[in-house]
Amino acid sequence: MAVAAATENLPLVGSAARISAVKTWLYCLAGLVILMIAVGGATRLTGSGLSITEWKPVTGAIPPLSDGAWLAEFEKYRQISQYELLNKGMTVAEFKFIYAWEWGHRQLGRLIGLVFFLPLVWFWLRGAITGRLALALLGVGALGGLQAGIGWIMVASGLEPGMTAVAPIKLALHLTVAGIILALLVSIAAGLRPSAGAALRTPSKPVAPGLLLGLILLQIVLGGLVAGSKAGFTYNTWPLMDGAFVPPASVLFSVTPLIENFVDNLALVQLNHRLLAYLVVALAVWHAVHMRRRYAGSKTARRATALAGLTLAQMVLGIATLLLVVPLWAGLAHQVLAMLLLAMAVVHLRLT
Structure with missing residues (x-):
């Protein structure tokens, strides 16, 4: 799998204390990325993402501080179609609410940048990060930019x-890149260990962990399409969609040109997300059973079992989110659990 391959056989930092410090830093960064994704989800579900109409990476860190400044920001928002078509008549107080979500999302991005680069420089100067490890982390930083x-x-x-x-x-791309950044951070952290301590791996590396990770990443892409098109607000029944397990082709491929159905057709977008979920759960459960039979009592078997449990929990949560017509708490929980599942899949692949 590309995520694991990109961070394989990195040079090990010196003492156990230094390794522990670097790993703690990377896992804290991973936690911040998950928080960033959660806040981004809340921003989307509250319809707040377009409240700030300009990109000011530096000066944008300061929110409006006076009534006049708030009115100026509100006037910019009133010029866009979302206000005219959805929120016409919104008050300044209501605008402040949606502005706070988007400002918080961007501010958290700035915080992640600082938490990444300042310790990176400190560890580098102290010799805790060198060689390919340094290059890998610089690559993660570039991806963050x-x-x-x-x-x-x-x-x-x-x-x-x-x-x-x-x-x-574009929303799906934004979410997917966030997932890749999370996966890289976790993969690098999981692979750091003292030079005297080799990871305990299975005699022959199974294919299933890498395949699972790839499918989970693909499912995140499809989840981004569902979120971006608001497909979760339609076909709010399970396991059937409008009375059928698979809607007719006339419904699934009603958009022209054909390729646009995979992005804009709500029925096909949601069906793809459902079907891949079944495949991920089936593969995870099979892998767990196989590992428990072949390596009973091992850490690998326990990780595979935990991974299968997470996939089942994620599917149940996804079904609940659909049936409840995407309440804020369920939508956020589904998104956060997807990232925890991704992180677990990366660790399982890295250490198997």
């Missing part, structure tokens, strides 16, 4: 005339 740009491109897509939300495919 790219992610900020993708975030603005996503927001800008919702500021176009006639648009009331961001483009689904």
